[in-house]
Amino acid sequence: xxxxxxxxxxxxxxxxxxxxxxxxxxxxxxxxxxxxxxxxxxxxxxxxxxxxxxxxxxxxxxxxxxxxxxxxxxxxxxxxxxxxxxxxxxxxxxxxxxxxxxxxxxxxxxxxxxxxxxxxxxxxxxxxxxxxxxxxxxxxxxxxxxxxxxxxxxxxxxxxxxxxxxxxxxxxxxxxxxxxxxxxxxxxxxxxxxxxxxxxxxxxxxxxxxxxxxxxxxxxxxxxxxxxxxxxxxxxxxxxxxxxxxxxxxxxxxxxxxxxxx
Amino acid sequence: xxxxxxxxxxxxxxxxxxxxxxxxxxxxxxxxxxxxxxxxxxxxxxxxxxxxxxxxxxxxxxxxxxxxxxxxxxxxxxxxxxxxxxxxxxxxxxxxxxxxxxxxxxxxxxxxxxxxxxxxxxxxxxxxxxxxxxxxxxxxxxxxxxxxxxxxxxxxxxxxxxxxxxxxxxxxxxxxxxxxxxxxxxxxxxxxxxxxxxxxxxxxxxxxxxxxxxxxxxxxxxxxxxxxxxxxxxxxxxxxxxxxxxxxxxxxxxxxxxxxxxxxxxxxxxxxxxxxxxxxxxxxxxxxxxxxxxxxxxxxxxxxxxxxxxxxxxxxxxxxxxxxxxxxxxxxxxxxxxxxxxxxxxxxxxxxxxxxxxxxxxxxxxxxxxxxxxxxxxxxxxxxxxxxxxxxxxxxxxxxxxxxxxxxxxxxxxxxxxxxxxxxxxxxxxxxxxxxxxxxxxxxxxxxxxxxxxxxxxxxxxxxxxxxxxxxxxxxxxxxxxxxxxxxxxxxx
Numbered sequence: 020x021x022x023x024x025x026x027x028x029x030x031x032x033x034x035x036x037x038x039x040x041x042x043x044x045x046x047x048x049x050x051x052x053x054x055x056x057x058x059x060x061x062x063x064x065x066x067x068x069x070x071x072x073x074x075x076x077x078x079x080x081x082x083x084x085x086x087x088x089x090x091x092x093x094x095x096x097x098x099x100x101x102x103x104x105x106x107x108x109x110x111x112x113x114x115x116x117x118x119x120x121x122x123x124x125x126x127x128x129x130x131x132x133x134x135x136x137x138x139x140x141x142x143x144x145x146x147x148x149x150x151x152x153x154x155x156x157x158x159x160x161x162x163x164x165x166x167x168x169x170x171x172x173x174x175x176x177x178x179x180x181x182x183x184x185x186x187x188x189x190x191x192x193x194x195x196x197x198x199x200x201x202x203x204x205x206x207x208x209x210x211x212x213x214x215x216x217x218x219x220x221x222x223x224x225x226x227x228x229x230x231x232x233x234x235x236x237x238x239x240x241x242x243x244x245x246x247x248x249x250x251x252x253x254x255x256x257x258x259x260x261x262x263x264x265x266x267x268x269x270x271x272x273x274x275x276x277x278x279x280x281x
Numbered sequence: 282x283x284x285x286x287x288x289x290x291x292x293x294x295x296x297x298x299x300x301x302x303x304x305x306x307x308x309x310x311x312x313x314x315x316x317x318x319x320x321x322x323x324x325x326x327x328x329x330x331x332x333x334x335x336x337x338x339x340x341x342x343x344x345x346x347x348x349x350x351x352x353x354x355x356x357x358x359x360x361x362x363x364x365x366x367x368x369x370x371x372x373x374x375x376x377x378x379x380x381x382x383x384x385x386x387x388x389x390x391x392x393x394x395x396x397x398x399x400x401x402x403x404x405x406x407x408x409x410x411x412x413x414x415x416x417x418x419x420x421x422x423x424x425x426x427x428x429x430x431x432x433x434x435x436x437x438x439x440x441x442x443x444x445x446x447x448x449x450x451x452x453x454x455x456x457x458x459x460x461x462x463x464x465x466x467x468x469x470x471x472x473x474x475x476x477x478x479x480x481x482x483x484x485x486x487x488x489x490x491x492x493x494x495x496x497x498x499x500x501x502x503x504x505x506x507x508x509x510x511x512x513x514x515x516x517x518x519x520x521x522x523x524x525x526x527x528x529x530x531x532x533x534x535x536x537x538x539x540x541x542x543x544x545x546x547x548x549x550x551x552x553x554x555x556x557x558x559x560x561x562x563x564x565x566x567x568x569x570x571x572x573x574x575x576x577x578x579x580x581x582x583x584x585x586x587x588x589x590x591x592x593x594x595x596x597x598x599x600x601x602x603x604x605x606x607x608x609x610x611x612x613x614x615x616x617x618x619x620x621x622x623x624x625x626x627x628x629x630x631x632x633x634x635x636x637x638x639x640x641x642x643x644x645x646x647x648x649x650x651x652x653x654x655x656x657x658x659x660x661x662x663x664x665x666x667x668x669x670x671x672x673x674x675x676x677x678x679x680x681x682x683x684x685x686x687x688x689x690x691x692x693x694x695x696x697x698x699x700x701x702x703x704x705x706x707x708x709x710x711x712x713x714x715x716x717x718x719x720x721x722x723x724x725x726x727x728x729x730x731x732x733x734x735x736x737x738x739x740x741x742x743x744x745x746x747x748x749x750x751x752x753x754x755x756x757x758x759x760x761x762x763x764x765x766x767x768x769x770x771x772x773x774x
């Protein structure tokens with residue numbers, strides 16, 4: 020007993036405030052990309068050719084980057100002869116609408132909060148059931164890490180629960196394999212209405228590297244409506260946390276002063 | 282000599298692999314396994330002309346060599362091996378499912394991954410009910426209570442006692458091997474990095490070493506050293522997470538909480554290297570995509586020392602708590618005999634007393650110069666699997682320190698041409714944190730990559746978990762499961 024208490028004292032208090040977590044992002048972290056279309060050379064498609072998941076395309080309006088497909092491998096930035104593409108250190112990338120993940124050159128339209136009535140119910144208590152629909156265990160691991168004492172998700176009133184019947188929503192990872200389709204449908208049906216759905220990672224949003232495979236459904240969108248998209252391969256835990264807190268109106272333009280501090 | 286001898290990471294012209302008759306092939310394999318050979322891979326392939334072959338790779342750990350032999354297939358059947366060599370049984374089922382060819386005398390084998398739409402629905406085959414008045418069945422998954430991958434477990438129980446456990450997988454089957462063969466080439470490394478996402482470095486390294494071998498290139502020493510550092514950081518992160526999870530499963534909160542944080546520290550060290558907590562984008566054909574400068578090395582060393590200090594204190598609590606040891610000791614015991622027969626790999630095998638470690642037995646890259654002693658324990662129970670992890674943590678941390686202190690000079694990456702040698706095959710083994718990762722890469726007559734056969738360590742080890750549960754309390758399943766901590770997606774591919 021004394022040994023445990025001594026160890027506890029030596030380990031210290033490790034839960035970090037959001038600002039501390041943000042400051043801890045590594046210098047080589049590849050966050051929200053920036054696209055400077057003005058620098059693009061006409062007829063150049065180097066980035067499009069480099070992209071492993073066809074996240075990049077050039078059309079009449081110029082280049083566009085679909086974060087829902089992006090693996091953040093930065094092959095495109097490396098190949099671009101004009102330096103028009105770069106990956107910044109901003110971890111905030113979650114959106115409410117699929118089309119908001121398509122970057123044209125401006126800033127991302129970050130996720131808006133639930134409407135006030137919904138926020139009043141879920142803003143301080145949200146229970147989520149996680150479903151791995153054929154993920155590679157990287158998204159799963161960085162979702163699970165939110166429950167550790169560093170991120171301490173429960174201080175924001177968000178918990179992962181064992182039964183879908185205890186859940187307010189689903190957090191889904193993975194490209195949705197054909198073999199997980201029925202299980203996802205059944206889990207969705209077991210969540211009481213209204214059920215919010217959060218798609219975490221390139222696989223859940225678009226199929227990721229597995230897009231187009233006959234074994235997968237290219238993400239969950241065709242199967243269940245999605246309320247929040249968190250891009251990445253895998254997204255940094257902070258990106259997931261940021262998305263959840265924005266959805267609940269705890270941070271972002273709609274937040275009341277001091278909301279995210281807890 | 283009916284088997285071809287090959288070194289880990291070396292390549293061989295496909296035509297040099299001896300082609301044996303069905304009976305000779307079977308005999309050669311059974312004999313080699315009886316002489317201590319270990320099943321590494323067995324797969325079917327098809328040449329451009331339409332001819333089909335089975336190729337087997339065994340490891341001879343004692344003399345650091347691999348042994349290969351092929352069987353040209355005439356019809357739809359091949360000689361059965363599973364009964365004589367249980368470690369080959371799962372490979373037989375895989376071949377039957379993927380190619381519709383079967384071991385003779387076995388008209389139907391349940392699928393491993395339920396990959397065929399016309400076959401049985403996922404989870405609906407390969408279950409063996411036990412009958413009796415007081416016997417009941419417990420079904421768990423594919424959606425589990427925690428945040429984990431999907432799989433289905435079916436327990437046949439008498440009261441609390443588990444008589445038999447059947448494990449049905451395939452829920453995470455995404456078509457990794459087919460995708461690699463199909464291309465495009467620019468996607469390949471991403472398939473490997475996500476084959477089992479918690480083993481990004483292990484799988485990417487096995488693949489890159491195979492490609493380098495076929496291209497006649499090799500990573501420069503500094504690149505090899507950084508790969509080894511990243512591989513050991515991956516081991517440190519996952520072993521630390523496992524110790525925490527094991528503590529959590531016996532209700533010992535202090536170590537569970539501390540290790541949950543410390544696992545993140547190791548992941549963040551990997552991110553310090555390459556920006557990604559899972560090592561995405563680090564290992565590439567020809568070496569590493571990122572270098573480290575002296576200031577970064579200093580930072581990494583300081584963080585490593587701090588993490589190890591906290592981790593040692595945290596693990597120490599486990600070994601000093603009678604309540605923890607009482608739950609760990611004697612639970613989920615496997616004998617050395619069973620482990621050998623099933624062909625287990627990694628910490629699960631070493632916890633049964635087997636000396637199996639690719640880093641030591643078949644070293645490539647930096648492990649040829651800097652060796653890590655094999656960590657073993659004899660009891661084969663949950664305690665042994667936890668203790669072996671701790672021993673490996675200590676040794677890996679020492680290795681990382683040593684490597685960072687004495688990194689070779691020079692570039693981290695060398696150019697690798699797109700052209701691969703035609704009609705060759707390379708077997709590449711890497712000791713991932715779960716055990717031996719095997720990639721077999723083969724090229725066709727034009728020098729294009731025609732097949733990459735992947736064997737994740739979990740492929741060898743799931744049967745070990747099923748066997749370890751026999752006669753156990755069903756309530757000990759989470760603990761046993763965690764002590765193996767196998768990959769669902771790495772198995773399902």
